[in-house]
């Protein structure tokens with residue numbers, strides 16, 4: 001675990017460097033409630049979690065202090081919990097999962113804000129919808145009453161050199177802009193979520209307004225599920 005004051009310093013430094021239109025999501029997988037609370041105290045307003053179980057374990061301590069984005073791969077059998085725990089789900093990549101979210105939210109009289117995840121590198125093992133199919137999926141989901149599409153998210157392939165991510169960010173921004181001008185009812189293209197610790201600066205140059213940063217806030221992850 002990283003020294004606690006280091007977490008605070010990291011958050012403050014990153015926040016001071018981000019352009020005013022760019023929001024920070026602290027990607028908190030593997031981090032405990034105390035680490036998350038440190039980040040919140042230093043100014044983090046949005047926490048990103050990849051695993052329902054982890055979110056549940058840190059919630060009792062920090063739920064009310066931030067808003068929560070789900071950034072992992074969502075399985076159908078976890079949707080019921082996810083719609084209770086999260087304020088936004090960033091990783092919608094099929095109509096089927098959207099229908100399940102809609103159904104669960106209808107019972108709670110709730111509307112879930114979501115982003116559609118783009119598999120911008122068209123990597124077979126990765127989740128996300130391929131670039132050619134994003135617009136169609138957005139249109140399909142827009143008919144669901146209890147879901148509101150708020151933009152797009154992409155991971156892009158992982159590279160050592162952040163410059164290598166640029167074409168994938170550019171492509172996702174292009175899709176984002178194209179869908180924006182369609183003015184699809186019930187779709188508000190407000191957020192473009194791209195960029196992680198090693199690539200967020202490039203992502204900002206390419207027009208992101210939501211960056212998901214883990215390592216640069218909390219240090220290297222000791223284990224990865």
Ligand SMILES: *Cc1c(COP(=O)(O)O)cnc(C)c1O
Pocket residue numbers: 027029050071072155195196197198212213214215216
């Ligand atoms: C872990 C994770 C991040 C943050 O990655 P870092 O390299 O630690 O900044 C961002 N987005 C998603 C979806 C993640 O799973």
